[in-house]
Amino acid sequence: MSINIKWRQADRGDWVPFVDDRALASTRDPRLEAIRWVQALPTIREESDIAVLGLGAGFHVAELARAFPNKKIFAFENHTEICDKFKKNFPELAEQVEVVDLSEYQKNPFDKSFGTIVHFRSAQQSAGDVYKKLYEHLVGVNGKLNIKEIIDTLDEREQSFESKIWRALREFVK
Amino acid sequence: MKILAVSLLRMGDILMQNSIFMGIRQSHPGAEIHLLVHEEFAQAKQLLDGIDYFHFVPYRSIQSVLVEGTGSLSSAFNKLAGLVRFLNEQKYDMIYNCTHTLLSARIMDLLKSPQKKGIQFDDGRVFRSQEKWLNYMNEIYTQTGLKPFHMIEVLSRAVGVECFKGELQRSTVKNEIYIQTETSDVKKNWPLQHFKNLKKEIESRFKDQRVYLVIPPHRKEVYLEQFNEVDLVACSLSEAKQRLSGARLLISPDTSMIHLAAMVGCPSVVLFLGSANVTSTFPLQEGSILLSPKTECYPCRHSEACKFAEPVCHEDLLLKDVISAIEFKLEENKQSFAGTNVFQVTGRTDRKFYNLQALTGGSAVSNSLERKLSQQVWEIYLNEDYRQPLPPYGSTAQEFIEDFGEINVEQEFLDGWLQRELQSAAMLESFVEKFQHQMQEVSRLCHRPNFDGVEGIVNNLSHLQNEITIKMPSRSDELGKLRDLVRTRYESAFSFYKAMKLAVEEFESLNFIRSQIISKALAYLRERRASHVKRARKLSSVST
Numbered sequence: 001m002s003i004n005i006k007w008r009q010a011d012r013g014d015w016v017p018f019v020d021d022r023a024l025a026s027t028r029d030p031r032l033e034a035i036r037w038v039q040a041l042p043t044i045r046e047e048s049d050i051a052v053l054g055l056g057a058g059f060h061v062a063e064l065a066r067a068f069p070n071k072k073i074f075a076f077e078n079h080t081e082i083c084d085k086f087k088k089n090f091p092e093l094a095e096q097v098e099v100v101d102l103s104e105y106q107k108n109p110f111d112k113s114f115g116t117i118v119h120f121r122s123a124q125q126s127a128g129d130v131y132k133k134l135y136e137h138l139v140g141v142n143g144k145l146n147i148k149e150i151i152d153t154l155d156e157r158e159q160s161f162e163s164k165i166w167r168a169l170r171e172f173v174k
Numbered sequence: 175m176k177i178l179a180v181s182l183l184r185m186g187d188i189l190m191q192n193s194i195f196m197g198i199r200q201s202h203p204g205a206e207i208h209l210l211v212h213e214e215f216a217q218a219k220q221l222l223d224g225i226d227y228f229h230f231v232p233y234r235s236i237q238s239v240l241v242e243g244t245g246s247l248s249s250a251f252n253k254l255a256g257l258v259r260f261l262n263e264q265k266y267d268m269i270y271n272c273t274h275t276l277l278s279a280r281i282m283d284l285l286k287s288p289q290k291k292g293i294q295f296d297d298g299r300v301f302r303s304q305e306k307w308l309n310y311m312n313e314i315y316t317q318t319g320l321k322p323f324h325m326i327e328v329l330s331r332a333v334g335v336e337c338f339k340g341e342l343q344r345s346t347v348k349n350e351i352y353i354q355t356e357t358s359d360v361k362k363n364w365p366l367q368h369f370k371n372l373k374k375e376i377e378s379r380f381k382d383q384r385v386y387l388v389i390p391p392h393r394k395e396v397y398l399e400q401f402n403e404v405d406l407v408a409c410s411l412s413e414a415k416q417r418l419s420g421a422r423l424l425i426s427p428d429t430s431m432i433h434l435a436a437m438v439g440c441p442s443v444v445l446f447l448g449s450a451n452v453t454s455t456f457p458l459q460e461g462s463i464l465l466s467p468k469t470e471c472y473p474c475r476h477s478e479a480c481k482f483a484e485p486v487c488h489e490d491l492l493l494k495d496v497i498s499a500i501e502f503k504l505e506e507n508k509q510s511f512a513g514t515n516v517f518q519v520t521g522r523t524d525r526k527f528y529n530l531q532a533l534t535g536g537s538a539v540s541n542s543l544e545r546k547l548s549q550q551v552w553e554i555y556l557n558e559d560y561r562q563p564l565p566p567y568g569s570t571a572q573e574f575i576e577d578f579g580e581i582n583v584e585q586e587f588l589d590g591w592l593q594r595e596l597q598s599a600a601m602l603e604s605f606v607e608k609f610q611h612q613m614q615e616v617s618r619l620c621h622r623p624n625f626d627g628v629e630g631i632v633n634n635l636s637h638l639q640n641e642i643t644i645k646m647p648s649r650s651d652e653l654g655k656l657r658d659l660v661r662t663r664y665e666s667a668f669s670f671y672k673a674m675k676l677a678v679e680e681f682e683s684l685n686f687i688r689s690q691i692i693s694k695a696l697a698y699l700r701e702r703r704a705s706h707v708k709r710a711r712k713l714s715s716v717s718t
Contacts (some may be wrong), residue, residue, distance in 0.1 A: 134246040159297045171277035
C-alpha cells in the first residue's frame, strides 16, 4: 500500500512507524510493550501456527517468536513498507516468521488454518476495518477454529462491537 | 416512543410474560412496542395482541453453524451482527430484558438505548445494579425449592414494570373441556394412561361436557393408538388459543398451554410434576387450580434427570384428586382430597401478589402460609420498607391474618403455626450471633494478603448454614446468598469478609422482619378472637 510512512525514534531509541501521525507501536518503549503484549496473550494452542494481525515496529512479533521458538508465525501487515522494514530489521527470523503483505494476500489468498489468531492493536491504527475483515476472513476460511478458541484469542479488555458479538455467539453453544 | 422487550426463553415463558408486555402497553399507551424472541417461537406473533413488531434471533441456524459446522463462523457472526445493527437503527427509547440468561445479557450489552432495564453486561462487565429485586431474581433462579413469588412478579419488579391489571373479555363459553398431556420434559408429564382414565371419568361424571385432547399435529399418530380421532384436536397454538377462549376448562401439565388459557380467561386445572415448580410458574389467573405431589424430592432440579427409573411423583399425583379438583372447579363444591397438595390461585385483584390458597390440609396449608409470610418478608426487605421510621409490620400482619384467618385455616392451627414460626425466628437469631462471631474471626485475618487461616472458618459457616437448612428447609430461600458465598473461592480473607458481611446482615434483617410480622400477627389474631368471644357473649346475653 503506497501510504507515506514516517519513522520516528521512540523515547528509548527504537524506530517506530507512523501513519497519519499515529504511531503503530509504543512511542516510549516498544520493546517493553512487546513483552507485556506477549505476557497478556491467551493460551497458545500446541499443534498449530499463529497469525498476528498488525506488524508495526515488529518487536511484538520478535518477542512472540522468542517466547515460542517452535511455532511458525504469520504476521499480516497492511503496509508494504513496514513488511520490508521488518524483513530488513529481523533477518534472523526469516524462517520462523512469514510476513504477509495484505495487498498481496488480497490478490492471492491462501487457505491456511491457524490455531491462534491475535491482534496487535497498536499496529492497526486507522486500518481497524481492514484487520476486522481479515480476522473474519481468517475465521471463516479456518474450519478448525471454533467459537471457544476465538473467545480465547480475545483480550478481556477488548470491548469493540466485534468482540461483543463473538462473546454473545459463545453463549449459543453453552 | 419506541420500546423493545427482549424475551429469549421458550414459548411458555413468552406467553407467561404477556402480562408484562401488556403492563408496558398500559403504562405507555402510545408507544410502539417491539419484541425480540427466538426465531423458532415466531408463532408468538399470532398469539400476542399488544405487540406492534416482532424481531427474531436466528438461534437454531447460528447454533448449527457453531456446533455442527454447517457454515463458516463469519456467517454466524454476520447474522447476529446484522440483527444487532438493525435493532440499533430502530433507536429504542427503552429496552426491557425479560430474560435471565447470559446470552440476553450479552445482547443487552450490544444494544443501544438511553434506558435499559433487566440483566445486562456493561462493556463486558456484569452490570451491578442497586436494584434489589433484580439481584434477588438473579439469586432465586439458581436455586430449587418452593418460591415465595411467581416468576413474573419478581421479573416485573426487577425491570420496573407493573403487570397488566384489567378484566379479560371472554367469548361465549361452550361445554368443552380440553386436555393437554405433554410438555417438552418427560419428568413433568403425567402418564398418558392416567389422562386416558381421566378423560373417561370426566365423560361419565359430566355428561353435558365434550372432552377433547389438544395435541401438536406431528404427534397425532401416537395419540391415535390410545384415543379416537374425533376426540383429538391436532392444531397450532393459535388455533388452540381460539378454542380455549370459549372453553369451559383446560387440564394440563405445566406447559405453554396453561399461559395461553390464562391469556384468554379459560379456567385451568394444572398438574405440577418433576421440576415444574407449583409456586413460581402457575397460570396468572385467579381461580386456577394447581395440584402438586407430596413426594419428598419434588420439585427437582430442571437440569437433572430423575433419580428413579419411573418418576415417583407421577404416581403420587392421584387421579381421584385430579377429578375432585375438576369437580371443585366446575361445580364449586367443597371437595376432599386424598393425598395430593391442591391450591387455588387467589389474591391478585386486591393484593400485590398472587397467593396460593391451600384446598387440602397438612403440608399444603403450611406451604401456603409459609409462601405468604416469605413473600411479605422479602417484599419489605427488597422495597427497603424496614428502613422507614414506621415499618409496615402491623398492616402486613393484618393482611396475613385476613388472607388465611377467614378462609380455610382454623384459628388454632394458625395460632400454633405462628407460635412455631416465632420460636424458629428466635432460634435463627442465635444462629445470626454465631455467624457474627465467625465473621469477627475472619476480620482478625483480614490483614493477611492471602486466604490462609480462613478455611476452617468457612467450614464452620458452611456447617451452620447446613444446620439451618436441615432444621428449617423453608429458610433455604433466605439463606441462598450465604450458601453461595461459602461455596465461592476467595483470594483473600478481606474479599471474603466483605462479601459475607453483607450476606449475614441480609439474613439478620430478613429474620428480624419475619419475627416482627409474626409477633404482630399473633397479637392481631388474639385481639380478633377476643372480640369474637365478646360479641358471642353479648349475643347470648341478648337471647337469654
